[in-house]
Amino acid sequence: MKTVTLSTLQACKRAGETFSCLTAYDATFARTAAESGIEVLLVGDSLGMVLQGHDSTLPVTLDDICYHTRCVARAKGASLLMVDLPFMSNATTERMLNDAGELMRAGAELVKVEGEAWMAEGIRELTRRGVPVCAHLGLTPQTVHQLGGYKVQGRDAERAAQILEDARTLAEAGASVILLECVPASLGRAVTEALDVPVIGIGAGPDTDGQILVMHDVLGVTHGRTPRFVKNFMAEADDIPDAFRRYHEAVKARRFPAKEHSF
Ligand SMILES: Nc1nc(=O)c2c([nH]1)NC[C@@H]1CN(c3ccc(C(=O)N[C@@H](CCC(=O)O)C(=O)O)cc3)CN21
Ligand SMILES: CC(C)C(=O)C(=O)O
């Protein structure tokens, strides 16, 4: 695979092709995912749940994320390395800049931040300083206590319009990528069509430019009830590299997500 950059993702969007993304937290799985052709690796704050055993992403620290970023960066191959800013890193623009700086020094190539239109200033300042940003909208797990659980967002017309407007505002502020989590497929499609920047979906239906899942969900090792948008690719695979390849190929062929994975 040729080295994946932001322009690769933009070219995918223009050509109507999809790209695959997967979380990675260590060197071995990162290398395996990269060699399977997965375009984007995410060091997600989901590590608080799947690695550390917490029931939310809130306890994860900047140091936790930096440690896993350094592990993944050594083995990322040709994949693009996206990294989550943890809970409260968006508290002020100054903190966002400092924390994103730490992530970039650890090896991040694209920094993802949860929040709404009020983050425009922080995103503008990051972009000015050469830090590419992905804005995470819809179900934002860092606000789970306010949302009252991991629930689909944008089901009513008013909130759907708000999410679309926020996506527009943050793309105009400089966000290079938008990520939409747990929204109706119709909204996933509307945001993807409305914006020039690539849109990555998780539980956002089949029409976003990219798809992302948590690695443990793809391998079927997540404990407890899994979200509707998850598919265990290990079920039909010979081994873990084969499961990653099957996920990648299903995304590229738009066979995943299917109706049963969408809202
Ligand atoms: N293993 C794992 N996979 C993830 O996708 C994930 C994490 N962990 N940790 C951080 C967040 C939390 N996420 C979640 C967790 C649960 C649902 C969930 O159960 N959603 C319901 C929606 C029901 C509704 O509102 O209709 C579902 O049935 O999918 C969604 C996203 C996504 N992220
Ligand atoms: C689920 C993805 C989008 C994420 O933010 C994470 O893994 O932390």
Ligand SMILES: [Mg+2]
């Ligand atoms: Mg996250």
